[in-house]
Amino acid sequence: MHGLVAVDWHVIWQQVFHPSHVLFRTLWATVYISVASQAAGVLLGLLAALARMSRFAPFRWISGVYVLIFRGTPLLVQIFYVYFAFSWPSLHFGFWTVPDAAIAGIVALSVNEGAYMREIIRAGIDSVDRGQMEAARSVGMTYGLAMRRIILPQAARVIVPPLGNEFNNMMKNTSLVYTIGVFELFAFSEQNYSQTFIADYFLAIAVWYLVLTTVWTFIQALIERRLTESERGEELSFRERLENAWNPMAAWGRGIQHR
Amino acid sequence: MHSEDVHKRFGRLEVLKGVSLEVTKGETVCIIGPSGSGKTTFLRCINHLEKIDDGRIEVNGQLIGYRQKKGKLVEDSERNIARQRTQIGMVFQRFNLFPHKTALENVIEAPVHVLGTPKEQAVGLGKALLGRVGLADKVDAYPGKLSGGQQQRVAIARALAMGPALMLFDEPTSALDPEVTGEVLSVMEELARAGTTMIVVTHEMGFARKAANRVVMMDDGLIIEDGTPEHFFEAPTHERTKQFLSKIL
Numbered sequence A: 001m002h003g004l005v006a007v008d009w010h011v012i013w014q015q016v017f018h019p020s021h022v023l024f025r026t027l028w029a030t031v032y033i034s035v036a037s038q039a040a041g042v043l044l045g046l047l048a049a050l051a052r053m054s055r056f057a058p059f060r061w062i063s064g065v066y067v068l069i070f071r072g073t074p075l076l077v078q079i080f081y082v083y084f085a086f087s088w089p090s091l092h093f094g095f096w097t098v099p100d101a102a103i104a105g106i107v108a109l110s111v112n113e114g115a116y117m118r119e120i121i122r123a124g125i126d127s128v129d130r131g132q133m134e135a136a137r138s139v140g141m142t143y144g145l146a147m148r149r150i151i152l153p154q155a156a157r158v159i160v161p162p163l164g165n166e167f168n169n170m171m172k173n174t175s176l177v178y179t180i181g182v183f184e185l186f187a188f189s190e191q192n193y194s195q196t197f198i199a200d201y202f203l204a205i206a207v208w209y210l211v212l213t214t215v216w217t218f219i220q221a222l223i224e225r226r227l228t229e230s231e232r233g234e235e236l237s238f239r240e241r242l243e244n245a246w247n248p249m250a251a252w253g254r255g256i257q258h259r
Numbered sequence B: 001m002h003s004e005d006v007h008k009r010f011g012r013l014e015v016l017k018g019v020s021l022e023v024t025k026g027e028t029v030c031i032i033g034p035s036g037s038g039k040t041t042f043l044r045c046i047n048h049l050e051k052i053d054d055g056r057i058e059v060n061g062q063l064i065g066y067r068q069k070k071g072k073l074v075e076d077s078e079r080n081i082a083r084q085r086t087q088i089g090m091v092f093q094r095f096n097l098f099p100h101k102t103a104l105e106n107v108i109e110a111p112v113h114v115l116g117t118p119k120e121q122a123v124g125l126g127k128a129l130l131g132r133v134g135l136a137d138k139v140d141a142y143p144g145k146l147s148g149g150q151q152q153r154v155a156i157a158r159a160l161a162m163g164p165a166l167m168l169f170d171e172p173t174s175a176l177d178p179e180v181t182g183e184v185l186s187v188m189e190e191l192a193r194a195g196t197t198m199i200v201v202t203h204e205m206g207f208a209r210k211a212a213n214r215v216v217m218m219d220d221g222l223i224i225e226d227g228t229p230e231h232f233f234e235a236p237t238h239e240r241t242k243q244f245l246s247k248i249l
């Protein structure tokens, strides 16, 4: 099995098309850790971005130090520190248990992600014309309300594409929490490998990561299309949407007819 | 609106050097003056988009942006300032409509989310106002699909929706193509006739002549002349005013 092209197709076929429920469990762990970390990361990034733009200088400093530390040190180091320096509880939701290591992993990944999201969110907010905040305030909105109703929805258009890429990275980065004992997708392949010494388990798991990131790519494209549509104020029928997706010429042709 | 000796500095540059102006209820006052004379800055001070360094501004007898504390003026809380701004409508040179919302949504946004008006009631009001500015058929259009003149009329409806005691216009037609300035100006003339209190920075002398009760000339951070349109266009007293008018007429 150690030849250059000797791929054990049987193992790959088995793991990809007849996955065991153990594999599904680890797949689920990877998914929920990614989603929870990304969601919390976006929230932290938003807070840090607002702090960065605050009139109150200490908030700006805190935000700066936060980004400096978490972008400037290895994620793996952060994960280890968070896990070993604090004691984390396990959470139980009926049948489903989230172990303490997964909680620590989510915390570390979120805090790390927040530092990257801060820049993305700030760029999004900066991209909104300053007149928007003035108009919102002139009709009596407070800063918070104007942010929520007027600025952030417009910033979303700029934030979502890089946010999608961040999430793509996140799904792959979750494999690092294997090192603190979280039983997720990578841990599954590692465990099988150490029992069988068949490296193709890694290949099979790579296929699963690829499935996750590919599904996400489609979801991201849908979200982005929706955002640009509402910006242009276009209401497309489902058929037109399909046509646009499959045949750019059709959309172009319709544009000409409408003119 | 009552302003008294208003000063505003940007760093070392003094942009307003003691502006005093009185606008009574129902009056339309036009402000004219060369570029950089502080017209925009003065309007922005009236609804506290800019902090003033000295003097005082009152709208409806209420001090704007500040409150008295132990004999001194301190800046008011964000919430109170926001509440005061609901009384002051502002129309911008560049419209500043919310591009992610339809014309109607632009108009009802603040009534619903700031004043807490029930949605159906706000929609009724919004449609009526859009009808008043001649856009009854554009209720569901997004700003990106509207011409500049139509956008500016939506912006006027948006400001009116708050039921303001005072309307501020900052060169509302100067970003528009000449062929659509008329539609915006006639909406404003109608407002003036209906007794809306308005302060209008404009270089549209036709509008000033027709709709204004008074015209005010600003130069270098000061009001240098204040009089009826007839006075202004027939017998301006100030040398700077004569120069300025001869340039733009």
Ligand SMILES: Nc1ncnc2c1ncn2[C@@H]1O[C@H](COP(=O)(O)OP(=O)(O)OP(=O)(O)O)[C@@H](O)[C@H]1O
Residues within 6 Å of the ligand: B010, B013, B015, B033, B034, B035, B036, B037, B038, B039, B040, B041, B042
């Ligand atoms: N935020 C700011 N920071 C610094 N300087 C400013 C700021 N806003 C305005 N100024 C300066 O203040 C002066 C007056 O500006 P203002 O916009 O009030 O003039 P204006 O009379 O409205 O001119 P225009 O007819 O060109 O609109 C100008 O010299 C301008 O450069």
Ligand SMILES: [Mg+2]
Residues within 6 Å of the ligand: B039, B040, B041, B170, B171
């Ligand atoms: Mg100006």
